[in-house]
Amino acid sequence: MLVPERNVGELSRRLGAWLHARVGADVAVAEVAKPSTGFSNETFLFTLRHGDGRSERLVARLEPAGFQVFPRYDLPGQARVLAALTGTDVPVPRVRWVEPDAAVLGSPFYVMDAIAGEVPSEVPPYHQTGFCFDATPERRATIWWNGIATLARVHALDWRARGLGFLGIPRDGTDPVDRQLDYWARYLAWSEGPEPVPILAVALDWLRAHRYAPRRVTLCWGDARLPNLMYRDDSVVAVLDWEMAFLGDPEADVAWWLFMHWANGEGYDVPPLPGFPSRDETLARYAALAGAPVEHLRWNEIFAALRFGLIMARIARRMVEVGIPAPVPDFERNNSCTRRLAELL
Numbered sequence: 001m002l003v004p005e006r007n008v009g010e011l012s013r014r015l016g017a018w019l020h021a022r023v024g025a026d027v028a029v030a031e032v033a034k035p036s037t038g039f040s041n042e043t044f045l046f047t048l049r050h051g052d053g054r055s056e057r058l059v060a061r062l063e064p065a066g067f068q069v070f071p072r073y074d075l076p077g078q079a080r081v082l083a084a085l086t087g088t089d090v091p092v093p094r095v096r097w098v099e100p101d102a103a104v105l106g107s108p109f110y111v112m113d114a115i116a117g118e119v120p121s122e123v124p125p126y127h128q129t130g131f132c133f134d135a136t137p138e139r140r141a142t143i144w145w146n147g148i149a150t151l152a153r154v155h156a157l158d159w160r161a162r163g164l165g166f167l168g169i170p171r172d173g174t175d176p177v178d179r180q181l182d183y184w185a186r187y188l189a190w191s192e193g194p195e196p197v198p199i200l201a202v203a204l205d206w207l208r209a210h211r212y213a214p215r216r217v218t219l220c221w222g223d224a225r226l227p228n229l230m231y232r233d234d235s236v237v238a239v240l241d242w243e244m245a246f247l248g249d250p251e252a253d254v255a256w257w258l259f260m261h262w263a264n265g266e267g268y269d270v271p272p273l274p275g276f277p278s279r280d281e282t283l284a285r286y287a288a289l290a291g292a293p294v295e296h297l298r299w300n301e302i303f304a305a306l307r308f309g310l311i312m313a314r315i316a317r318r319m320v321e322v323g324i325p326a327p328v329p330d331f332e333r334n335n336s337c338t339r340r341l342a343e344l345l
Contacts, residue, residue, distance in 0.1 A: 220249070312338075
């Protein structure tokens with residue numbers, strides 16, 4: 001395992017005591033499960049049983065303990081994003097409580113409502129298993145287009161009116177992309193191991209040399225991909241995982257969406273499933289929904305491959321540390337992201 005396993009019994013006991021103090025009534029935490037396969041925040045689904053016989057399904061989202069994919073986590077900030085989006089046409093879980101004190105469960109956390117639905121598989125990828133794999137081509141197209149429509153709605157939000165300026169308001173000119181490049185340069189310096197991955201630094205230099213002033217600055221989801229959407233009857237009922245959210249060029253989200261779809265399929269040498277729309281169809285539909293063209297796709301595809309390449313390198317080093325066999329001996333430097341960067345550059 002990349003992250004230490006928590007004692008579920010102890011977590012249940014301590015979470016139950018904390019919720020008892022918040023609810024002010026007899027409650028018990030039961031049926032704790034860890035559905036997430038991600039490597040950033042830890043997610044636990046549980047049932048809160050009330051003394052009067054009621055029960056409700058909730059989700060606890062915790063900062064990771066031990067291994068961290070990102071240098072800094074802001075769980076209260078993530079909860080603020082969700083709270084800001086509540087009541088908009090971007091569906092998100094309702095946050096119930098936030099606890100910034102790590103002493104309670106060993107990490108800061110928040111608790112939100114559980115939403116009934118199905119999520120496209122991440123591990124193994126949805127090109128190989130799950131409801132997307134089992135769907136007809138026509139249904140896959142519907143799932144995809146509903147995701148793209150949701151992405152356009154994220155970018156259409158008035159982030160100022162929703163109080164999202166705490167994410168960092170960019171100045172005019174190239175500042176929106178400069179802020180992101182600065183963050184990922186710090187990430188590279190923080191995460192780099194004893195044997196650097198040269199193409200990551202080369203890509204960062206290329207992006208700086210070719211940076212541009214975005215046409216729009218919007219709320220960006222940051223991790224826009226099918227496995228971060230929950231569906232019911234093929235409609236999106238929840239947009240999940242906002243730890244990478246920022247204010248910047250929405251084209252970064254579009255490129256990340258396309259790159260992650262490629263990485264989860266062709267990046268693993270798995271042919272794309274029929275029914276999923278093409279890149280050109282996706283770009284045209286998004287542009288029509290957003291009312292603005294995608295003008296800097298290549299730049300943002302390189303940016304996407306760089307970001308995921310940095311994350312992959314961090315995870316690859318952790319795999320070595322804990323003795324998990326890698327797909328190839330030099331996985332840190334030889335993976336779908338580094339190969340894709342070589343092609344794009």
